[in-house]
Amino acid sequence: MSIGLIALLDDVAAIAKVAAASLDDVATQAVKAGAKAAGVVIDDAAVTPRYVTGFSAERELPIVGKIAWGSLRNKLLFLLPAALGLAFFAPAAITPLLMIGGAYLCYEGTEKVFEAVLPHHAEQHEAEIGTVALAPASVEDEKVSSAIKTDFILSAEIMAITLAAVPGSGFWIQAMVLAVVGIAITVAVYGTVALIVKADDIGIALARNGSTSVFGSLTRAFGRALVLAMPVFVKVLGVVGTAAMIWVGGGIIVHGLETYGLPQIAHVIHDAAVAVALVLPTGLAGFIEWLVTAAGSGAIGLVLGALLIPVVGYVLAPAWKQVKALRRQTA
Numbered sequence: 001m002s003i004g005l006i007a008l009l010d011d012v013a014a015i016a017k018v019a020a021a022s023l024d025d026v027a028t029q030a031v032k033a034g035a036k037a038a039g040v041v042i043d044d045a046a047v048t049p050r051y052v053t054g055f056s057a058e059r060e061l062p063i064v065g066k067i068a069w070g071s072l073r074n075k076l077l078f079l080l081p082a083a084l085g086l087a088f089f090a091p092a093a094i095t096p097l098l099m100i101g102g103a104y105l106c107y108e109g110t111e112k113v114f115e116a117v118l119p120h121h122a123e124q125h126e127a128e129i130g131t132v133a134l135a136p137a138s139v140e141d142e143k144v145s146s147a148i149k150t151d152f153i154l155s156a157e158i159m160a161i162t163l164a165a166v167p168g169s170g171f172w173i174q175a176m177v178l179a180v181v182g183i184a185i186t187v188a189v190y191g192t193v194a195l196i197v198k199a200d201d202i203g204i205a206l207a208r209n210g211s212t213s214v215f216g217s218l219t220r221a222f223g224r225a226l227v228l229a230m231p232v233f234v235k236v237l238g239v240v241g242t243a244a245m246i247w248v249g250g251g252i253i254v255h256g257l258e259t260y261g262l263p264q265i266a267h268v269i270h271d272a273a274v275a276v277a278l279v280l281p282t283g284l285a286g287f288i289e290w291l292v293t294a295a296g297s298g299a300i301g302l303v304l305g306a307l308l309i310p311v312v313g314y315v316l317a318p319a320w321k322q323v324k325a326l327r328r329q330t331a
Contacts, residue, residue, distance in 0.1 A: 048193045049237050051147040055140065060197045063144060068190035070148035071155060075182035079152075079159045084175060087163055095259050098160055101153040102252025103304060107312065108150060109245030110305025150245070157252065158185060196237070203227035247294045250301025269296030 048067060052060045086094050162181045166174050206223025209216050258266040273292035277285040 048147060048151070048189070049196050049234055049241070051143045052197050055143075057198075057201060059140065061194060063140060064190055064194050064197060066144045067147045067151065068186060068193075070144070071151045071190065072183065072186045074148065074152045074155045075159060075186065076179060079156055080175065080178045080182060083159045083163050083178060084171065087174070088171075094160060095256050098157065098252055099256040101156050102249040102256065102301075103308060105150070105153050105245045105249030106253070106301040106305035107249075107308040108305075109242050109249060110302055111309060112242045113246075113302070113305075114309060154248070155182070157248065158182075196234070199233075200227050200230040203230065243298060246301040246305060247298035248301075250297035250299070250304065251294075253304060254297055254300055265300060269293055272296060 048064070051067065052063045055063060083094075086097075159178055159182065162178055163174065166177050169177070203223045203226030206219050207227060209219045209223070211217075211219070254266050254269065257263070270293070273289040273296070276292050277289040280288050
């Protein structure tokens with residue numbers, strides 16, 4: 001009896017060691033995969049705050065919460081099983097699906113540029129494609145829906161990068177790494193976004209500090225500076241978010257073309273980035289190389305987005321209207 005119990009405990013200890021090793025492997029690979037996806041994570045954090053611009057202060061955190069929940073649902077319920085399924089059954093389908101997502105990012109980012117440069121024409125374009133949406137109950141619902149759709153594309157890129165960072169791992173290891181990275185990135189991104197959108201309220205609270213101490217005076221000064229700086233910061237972040245959509249989308253397209261045997265664009269961008277970096281001090285070379293690469297990808301994304309705006313306005317939107325009309329007739 002005692003020998004059997006000891007043997008059972010030995011087996012449990014052995015299983016525990018294996019499980020601990022597996023968890024350690026998952027944690028290590030999750031950190032590596034998260035680091036590789038850092039660029040897209042930054043883009044995600046930059047894009048989201050613009051979706052809460054214009055709403056009252058009491059609605060900001062609930063909106064961020066809705067988007068965060070939608071992002072988590074995207075990653076865990078849809079993208080995680082889809083990534084594992086595609087990796088196992090149809091790995092060749094991953095790249096074209098990512099390119100479609102990249103094209104969507106290029107379109108949405110370029111549309112924002114179009115709206116800023118030519119607001120009157122942008123309003124006409126919005127009127128033309130407005131019926132494509134599913135008639136949201138409110139402006140808030142529309143913003144949340146748009147944010148979740150954009151997040152879906154960015155999340156798909158994050159999950160694809162994560163999956164590519166754990167090649168040859170077992171099914172369950174891949175699943176656990178995808179889940180850990182998905183949850184950690186969602187918490188990090190939307191925690192940061194929540195701090196950004198509430199920073200002005202924090203500044204007001206600090207500025208109202210009634211302490212007469214030196215620390216109190218410094219706190220009030222910091223609070224006033226925070227209140228004054230945040231509107232400018234949010235506007236700059238909105239511009240960065242729009243640019244991020246365009247350069248990430250363009251980068252996905254360039255990489256996809258390279259995968260399909262058309263590396264010329266990628267080579268031109270890379271050679272230009274290296275050439276510019278070589279003439280600069282070593283300390284700046286890496287950053288400048290990244291900046292030129294992002295600019296090249298952004299140029300490709302902007303061109304593609306500009307081409308897609310009339311396609312959506314004159315082809316996809318009318319086709320969707322016809323589909324909706326046929327559905328109403330058959331209902």
